[in-house]
Amino acid sequence: MPRKKQPIIEYRHYSLPIHFPILLLSGERWKISDIKSEHLHFHNHLEIGICHSESGIMEIKGESVPFKAGDVTFIPRYLPHTTYSSPNEASLWSYLFFSPEDLFQHSFKSSAYSYFEPNLWAIKGLNCILNREEHPRIYTLATSVVEELKQKNPFYQESAYGLLLSLYIELLRIHSRNEPLADQETQHNLKGDLVISPVLEYITKNYMSPITIDFLADLCHLSTTHFRRKFHDIMGTAPLDFLNSTRIEEACKQLKSTDASILSISEQVGFQSISSFNRCFSRLMGKSPKEWRKGAQSEVQSAKASILEFTGWM
Known part of the structure; x- marks a missing residue:
């Protein structure tokens, strides 16, 4: 019996603004084509999507789940998926990207930290798409956040934060009611699709610590x-290169938002020497840390891939 062909999985890295870490993608350019991608993809942040028009299919967790205008999607980070519109249609979307753990850490009690994102292996694909008729509050909160971020009226950040926190709590409530344990076959298939997810989680939270390739493989x-080989197939780069790009991006945030010395920042993000930090920073960013800090733009520059490099958009 021939082996089932494993899907190709792409990693898409989105950089968040430093002082208000919520990324909004909205407007006429965010239309999804009706051509089904041969690749799945996943993100480094949680994604909330709002379908404004047309319909289509989301492939997630081995399921083909239909969506239509008015649906809100909820995709935890590191969960492979792909989306395409119905034939001869181009669905229009708005997307919100953020890290609940970073954004809401002061709003939750410490005992609730384990609930920041649902268990990837327990979520059913069907529960990642919430329609407007059954969940009107979800739709209202999601669209209200988008409008606040688009209009930027006085105190819009405070308003958007409160609305997004309410939205996220509603999503957690829904998923806490719909969280049966995934069967063993489903868990096996998912872990095969993204067996490296423990490493991505670990690097995200522990990039500042010494990390070896053997330790990551053991995870x-x-x-x-x-x-x-598996990491490079999925991420398009070596594990230690991904670790260093994570460190450099964090260094960029600190270079821009603090007055800390370059030496101090290099140590805080995990480099053992200032010389290795300078070499790695210059290779990834095209400038020395000192030059980059002097000419830093309004938004943090990313040491990783840009969303604009990916296909599937109209």
Whole structure:
């Protein structure tokens, strides 16, 4: 019996603004084509999407789930998926990207930290799409956040934060009611699709600590050789290069938002020497840390891939 072909999975890295870490993608350019991608993709932040027009299909967790205008989608980070419109249509979307753990850490009690994002293996694909008729409050809150961020009236950040917190709590409530344990076959298939997710989670939270390739391979229960190959197939880069790009991006945030010395920042993000930090920073950013800080733009520059490099948009 022939083996089932494994999907190709792309990693899409979105950089958040420093002082108000919520990214909004909205407007006429965010139309999804009706051509089904051969690749799945996943993000480094939680995604909330609002379908404004037309219809289509979202492929997620081995399911083909239909969507239509008025639906709100809720995709935790590191969950592979793809979306395409119905034939001869181009669905229009708005997207919100943010990290609940970073954004809401002061709004939740410490005992609630484990609930920042649902268990990837327990979520059913069907529960990632919420329609307007059954969940009118979800739709109202999501569209209200988008409008606040678009219009930028006085105190819009405070208003958007409160609305997004309310929206996120509503989403957690829904998923806490719909969280049966995934069957073993589903868990096996998902972990095969994204076996490296424990490493992505670990690097996101522990990039500042010393990390070895053997330790990362152990997190995935793979040999070092197999882990290197699997990681590169999915991420398009080596594990330690991904770690360093994570460190450099965090360094960019600190260079822009603080007056800390370059030496102090290099140590805080995990580099063992200022020389290795300078070399890595210059290779990824095209400038020295000192030059970059002097000419930093209004938004943090990303050390990783831009969303504009990816296909599937009209």
